[in-house]
Amino acid sequence: MNAGSGAAPLIRSTALLIRLRLRRLANQMTALSQGRKKPGDKARTGNPGKKSSKIILYLAWPLMLFVFGSISFTAITNLHGALDPPGSFWVTVEFSNALSIGVAYLLIVLWTASLLVTVASGELAKPEWDLEWLITLPVRSDTLLWARIAERSVVNPSGALALLPACTAIAWFSGYRWGAPLVGVLAAWPLLLLAALVRTLIDTGLRLRLRSAQLRNLHAVLSVLSIVLMYLSFSIGLKGKSEFMLGLAESMPGWLLYTPMGLTARMINERAFADAILLLLALLAEVGVITWLGVRLLRHVLRHGVVAGGAREGARTAPGVADTALAPDAPAAAGFPRITLSAVQRRELTLLRRDRNFLVQSLVLPLLIVGGQMLLGTSGAASTMWTNPNVLASVAFGLAAYSLSMSAFQTLNSEGQALWLLYTFPCSIEDVLKDKAKLWGVLTLAYPLGLFAVGALVTPSLDWKFLGAMLTALLGIPIYAFIAVALGVFGSNPLEQQQNQKVKPAYVYLYMSLSALYVYAIITPQPAQRLIFMVLSILLAAALWQKARDQLGFLLDPDASPPPRVSTSDGLIAVMLFFVSQAVAAAVIIGRGRVTGAAVLVAFSIGGAVTYALMRWVYARAKTEGVPRMLGEDASRPLLGVVAGLAAGAAGVLYLFSLDALDLLESALQASKSYANLGLWTLPLALIAAPVFEEFIFRGLIFGGLRRSFGVWPATLASAAIFAIVHPAFSIIPVFILGACAALVYERSRSLLAPMIVHAVYNGCVIGAQTFLL
């Protein structure tokens, strides 16, 4: 390395590299933000790019810097508390020797954790996008190495997140106050340079030395380590969680002060200018020597060519050796007829067995991350879960749900660029996805089953509460496997080369928040609410699955999308809209006055009309297919409606009589305040408004939407179930029967008039019975 001749090209190529990276980043951002091409723009761009998560990106940075900053501040305070004698005063700017060692230790932990996170988040076994190309440029390869290291010392988000706040915190405590961020940034750079060196040694150097199977295994190990270390480094800065790491801090040797991290800490803390300069020089010398040695080592590793040759040879020799290692399990897989798995499921299991990284990401990391959250979090779940079955069940469900986000959610991404193969098979892609959803729904049951087994041993008595919570959690997992696969269809970019672009974060967050919703079903003490949440989750799964299914024919198409059709999800939106607009109308009309029958009728009708009008307007604008019609082509079968209505009404009256016979009727009626005495206004409400609006939503949209993708019976039962749970608890059973009858009549008549008649006749029967017979 001749500095004289290399200096100018080095600076130039470093600047070029950095510019290239930033330009690429900027192009990605604008591709995200523009979404569509401008009308006059005829250039062929990449895929138009579906927009998402931009705001999250912008917000995340300051927020994360703030969070990491506050953790760093607390970490140093904690170290001070642990290492300095009690009562020694904090404001003395100069750190004690022990505290200096402690801060050096903090920097070492943070540095290592951020390095591992960076390495683990890339793909070790694949060369980076630009390497093969860059090496063909007329730049000497060691210049390229220096440039790469310099560039990576600047463009290193996780390193910056870990080290900048920590150095800033040290500077703050050293009395720099508002100059601290600047000092922090400058002081962190040598450490970032070292991180860049080690990272390059790992990903460029090791890539040539190890076979790709070994690299994947190493990657798996590193990603586990990175998570563990990340949690450990967080824990220093969390109140009440830091004992372990502070204990380690006490036993740290003094020579840490002479490591680059120790020198950095001392340099920031040193207020005597001359001494600080000395420390800086020592630091730079140390970093310089290490980097120089590292680059020598890299040059040695790369002496036979930089990328292409090595990577290909590695790949060539790999199978021959890997064969003997992997061959024995192939016959074992062939003689495995106990459970009949589909070809897709067997392939997925083979991949899981061979791809250690996939295995770790989908099954091991969830344990570490959820475990880490519980141990470090403030919820106290770690201590209460063995005594409270609801907490145990929530943790079990959370684990499985998290695991699903790394596995089932990634269904399309695991097909990756080979997705085209699915299009050559004579089966629908939906069936393939279904196979995968089932597989993951069963595999991830391992977490709750394991936890419940331990829970059953530990808990003093197995009671209904334990069983109920357990069953709810277990039932939720297959449901959420389907939700994860469905959302994954929208949330993944299988054709994307870059690992970190493969998932759209917004959909992961959506999945996570939906999972959190189900946790409510587990912790709620009321069985009725549990039922409601389960029905809602199943319907949600069906609705999302349908949306995903519509999308499947269009997966590989960069800009075509499915034609708009009435979907179950429209029905769910309409239900929400109906309730919200009704509540708003009621609040406006009734205000603080008395609830009158007329007001209820008007509010109900406004809510229904608003919902109806909005949905029809949206459908008309989008030219949606399958909008429910009031009258069918052939006579609409009003008589069928009357007959079915009488049947449902008879069931309802029978139910009322049996409640009465059991002396439950009074309490049931009192429990449901919505059936307040509305007088004669009940009649138009029950005979006209309710049938008209509710049939449009529950039969027209929800049943009709479900029916598009499911058989008559599943659609009937599911639509009747959601219809039942939005009614008062005591009437769930007869309303369910009504919903089923109306759905079947709608199925026959293909128009809304008949189910409206069913609804009106049923209401008439029940009100008549309540008024005249009871």
Added chain:
Amino acid sequence: MIEFQELTRTYGDFTAVRPLSLQVRSGEVFGFLGPNGAGKTTTIRMMMGILVPSGGRALINGLDCHSQRAEVQRHVGYLPDNPIYYDFLRGREILQFVAEMHGMARREAAGHAVRMLADFGLEEVVDEFAVNYSMGMKKKLGLACALIHDPQVLILDEPINGLDPRAAREVQDRLRQAAASGKTIFMSTHLLDMAEKVCTRVGIIHRGELTATGTLEELRARVHQNASLEEVFLKVTDEEPAQADAP
């Protein structure tokens, strides 16, 4: 039989395939020729249900390639331009998987896959991970995937592009074999001597528009008696040089 009815595809303002109507009869080997970026791959992807037509439709054996894709694939074998396979799976396993997805029983699929790979001269690499294959091996594996269920129709996107002379010859021999056994073959290429050797009829697509179709003799007659296919191709695709760099 393959039929395009006013098949059209646009990307935003860019028209990749202009309304395209064409019939390929059973047993024909149809060469779909055109310069790079003419719309060949777009058309083939629409036949495979990978892209959705912006207008018109593509039919194979009377079935719509988009709305009845799964049914269509029963009769179709497909080799993409650049076949990419699952990581961590061996050539043998991929072919077995494909066979199973086409409804073969597991044992049968495994045996069939091994035989077929041996037949394609891949016996030495059956146990290598397919991602490590060379381009020629990948294409051969792709062809094996396309043929494993003995389809009536073969759709091939640049089948010998990027192959060395020997591999190219082997693939051409296989295609002739397949044609002789009565399969309909629709293949895109810009390698004209390949088209001359294998195809019974060709169509030339230029800027998304089918500018010429016919047997080789018919096309030659358009230029002059002894014109080579190359001359025909250059004439047909070189009418508007001024706009050459527009899209």
